[in-house]
Amino acid sequence: MSSDIRDSLRHHSTETALVTGNPTFAGVTADISAIAESKTPRAWYIAIAITGSLALMFFGLIVHLILTGLGVWGINIPVGWGFAIINFVFWVGIGHAGTLISAILFLLRQRWRTSINRFAEAMTLFAIMCAGIFPAIHVGRLWVIYWMFPLPNQMGVWPNFRSPLLWDVFAVGTYFTCSLLFWYVGLIPDLATFRDRAKTKIRRIVFGFLSLGWRGGNRHWRHYELAYLILAGISTPLVLSVHSVVSTDFSVSQLPGWHTTIFPPYFVVGAIFSGFAMVVTLAIILRKIFKLQNYITLFHLEKMNKIMLVTSLMVGYAYAIEFFIAWYSGNQYELFTFINRATGNYAWAYWIMVSCNVLIPQLFWSKKIRTSIPAMLIISLLINVGMWFERFVIVVTSLSRDFLPSSWGDYSPTIFDLGLLVGSFGLFLTLFLLFIRFFPVIAMSEVKTVIPDAEVHRER
């Protein structure tokens, strides 16, 4: 008991209030539920009309791709991996911040995560969905995609478990499933709140079904909390392992610029970097539209900006060390690849990457910029651009200029490549809009534990 008191005292004396405006339990419920219960705002219809059209275009283009073949893309030999793989790596990376917030920050007792974890986890799910589509349609013959799974078949052969491409199937599949389970378990108490507030029969039935009959009993919370802790524990290594496995798609091959041991940590850091940029972008829009300034405070945004600053430095370090090792290894192909990245055909992409990922985030050293909403919105968007170009640089420059000049070739995307990239954003944003309209965007049951009313020893 005494340690509880000390914890709460420490919490209140040194930490900024995690939720401002001093809400009560009922206030938290009302504020968050209102988003999903009030009349649908006009802006939401306009937004989903746009993103929904893009999502439809996305699926239309996929149908066209399947009916026609991979030739509709700009890929060729030697550049056999174009936008599809760039988009795949980009979207998987976006997901990582959500998992870091929900799992690692939970284990580290970073209580500020409670306001942002729910929508960050949703972002993770939708990003992995977008990511998963790209390698699936890249296989060309989608109708035999089940060959990737170890299913007995009349040919008697099995998938090759020694290939990183198959590791990917399992890593990303597991990542999606675990993220979904983690998100859903966190949602159960809040879905029960929606059930109990339901005014219409449909809401009562739907949320009654989804909340599985949750009654908030302590005999249930006991198992629930341990399940949540375990899910956080097993999701934590996933933050590190998933993008490491993705990076082995590249690093296990022998291509100059890909065949390096720095890839797993370099990819993981980049993923967290880009993911936080996306979380900040979405958080700024969310809090503005739904007036959540008391829940997603400047304090939250500033912390995330600091994480971006740190990961930006780590990404910058990786860029530098790649160059150094290319020279230090004495391997002429490696050295050529990196000089070519900075000065060759695709140098513009390289310098977009360096400016957006390393130079511009340095502005976050200034507290004024770190706490300015317009500045962080612009910077976070630029980071996302930069991180997309990082994958472009990795995929395209190495493939287009490998060993023998006779096998070099250039790559340029077609309208279908661009359409699928834009369409994937449409799908992502459509799912996100649906989520914020129908589900609790902030974890109410968790936020209630960090407001002053929740302190057990306050009254006695």
Next chain:
Amino acid sequence: MDADKQGRASVMLARFENPGALLHAASELHRAGYKKYDCHSPFPIHGLDRAMGLSRSRLGYLVGLFAILGFSGAVLLQWWTHAVDYPTIISGKPYFAYPAYLPVTFALAVLLSAFAAVIGMLVFNGLPRFNHPLFSSDQFRRTTDNAFFIGVESADPLFDIEKTKLLLESLGGSDIEIISERD
């Protein structure tokens, strides 16, 4: 009370003002020797497990078991498909190339543990359960919003309508009601 005469199970529900009062009442009930009662709250309250005399959840053992199953299942799968059923030489690696099998092994261990954690939690809690006597109480709906309840089951050996009610009242419980199981 009619319900009791017919021998049907019922729950006595009392509302408490704040988490502190709930915690205090829970520990007093525990001290009085009650076994079949539960505290309902909008969020987990720390210290309540100890106040109610509950041990740590055993979910971890189940998850550990499934992690081992996932791990060994994945190793067996990869060994059997590559070294026994259809051995092929790929990039000069041995048939049983265990370092290359690690990512899939790890993924499957994590996958099975995650399912064990979630399904185990639901099974331990007897969920999903869409019909429960407590749902017929109007005030109980506030338990997912801002109210704190203790429900004492009539099946508890110490349960006595008058005495239990007095005890709950003396601990600060209000709006006490008896909810009976409906057929």
